[in-house]
Amino acid sequence: MLNINVSTFGFETFKLCIQILGTPMSWLQRDLTDFDLKLLQVFRTVVECGGFTAAETELGISRSTISIHMSSLETRLGMRLCQRGRQGFSLTREGQAVFNALLSLSEAHEEFRHQVASINQxxxxxxxxxxxxxxxxxxxxxxxxxxxxxxxxxxxxxxxxxxxxxxxxxxxxxxxxxxxxxxxxxxxxxxxxYAHAFSTPIYLCCGATHPLFEVADDALDIARLAEFETVHPGVNINPEGRKLLQKLKTSGRAYQFDSRLSMILSGAYLGFMPSAISAPFLAQRQLRYLLPETFNYPFEQFYVSRxxxxxxxxxxxxxxxxxxxx
The missing domain is CATH 3.40.190.10 (Periplasmic binding protein-like II)
Incomplete structure (x- = not known):
């Protein structure tokens, strides 16, 4: 939610944003009140929530009050900002332009904060x-x-x-x-x-109640493994992992390792797990690796920044x- 502070942003920055939109300057030739700022805040929240109903929880006010605030803002700006009704919520061309200006205003606020903070070492x-x-x-x-x-x-x-x-x-x-x-x-x-952080091996596992748990590796092959459902990560993974998954019958999906582990332990699915997370379950014979020399791939993590x-x-x-x- 946007907390607009004109003294922080600079009133000239705000005027510039509105002038670009062609908004009548009569609204800006007086001091911007706290109520004006509240209306702008309500508008941005409604847009980001996708409508009045969803914005009720975020703003903590009723839908009828939101409607009154939006009508007041439209009157002050002299333009219609959105369509609302049975067909749902949508921005007008002017509403989209005002919303874009508010986003620019927010970025200006963050840049101002950074510049002030950088004065102090x-x-x-x-x-x-x-x-x-x-x-x-x-x-x-x-x-x-x-x-x-x-x-x-x-x-x-x-x-x-x-x-x-x-x-x-x-x-x-x-x-x-x-x-x-x-x-x-x-x-x-x-x-x-992207800066490389670490790499850890991931192995194909099954739970203790799975039909393959007691089957020796020398009695297993790709065709046998492909008879059973395997949890898919639900996202793109590295090429080695993709090739292995293509050989298996992927069914359920679980990206996070803790939820994937639960599906594997159920005995209904095979699935790939990192060695560090699966180790204690292996020790307690709640999990086992299947053809670990073949069915493994590196799980690589990176430190990522802008x-x-x-x-x-x-x-x-x-x-x-x-x-x-x-």
Whole structure:
């Protein structure tokens, strides 16, 4: 949700955005009130939520109140911003232009914050780190050590570390909403930089209740394995992994390793798991590898950032901390 502060953005920046749209300047020839800012905030939230109903929860106000606010904003701007009715919510051409201007305004706000923060040599504000996959215990320890080094060097930083789907991570990096991510690099996106983090082997597994659990490897072959359903990761993986999956009967889908593990342990599916996560289950004979010499591929992870980030010093700090010990 956008929190617009004219004193932070600069009123001239806001006027420029509106002038580009051709909005009547009579609205801008007076001081912008808190109510005006509230209306703009409501408008952006409605657009990002895709309509009035979905915006009710986000804004904490009723649909009828949202409708009143939108009508007030349209009256102030002298233009219709959206169509709403039985056919659903959609922006008019003018509404899309106003929304684009608000996005530019938000970027100007972030750039202003960065420039002010850079006056002080001490790093402060947020450092947003993301990961796309469940971390095994060795990797969790590595991340913990890196976070400790970051806080030692920049104690005023507020670290945010979350797990998100790949596409959301890529979008967050491109929009400067995150500084660094740990994720697979099978798909390379223009505008993002990739630095190799680590590689770990992934093996085809079955659970203790699966029909193949007690079958010796010398009695198994590709044709036999292909008789049974195999969990698909649900995303693109490296070429070696793709070739192996093409030989099997992929059925269920599970990207995250913890959910995939549950499907394998059910005995209904085969599936690929990293060695570090599967090791304790192997020791307890709850899992076993199937033809491990053949059915394995490397699971590669990369540290990914925007090629030209808004806050490069934070990216550098995080990357150096993470690459310090492998």
């Amino acid at each position: 001490d790093l402060s504000g947020e450092l947003v780190l993301l990961a796309a996959d469940q971390l095994d215990p060795p990797r969790q320890l590595h991340i913990a050590q890196a976070l400790r080094r970051i806080k030692q060097q920049a104690p005023d930083l507020q670290i945010h570390f979350d797990l998100l789907p790949l596409q959301q991570i890529e979008l967050a990096l491109l929009k400067n909403q995150a500084h660094l991510a740990l994720m697979p690099g099978y798909r390379r996106i223009d505008g993002l930089a 090629k030209q980030p808004r806050e490069p010093e934070k990216v550098t700090l995080a990357l150096e901390a993470l690459q310090g010990e492998n």
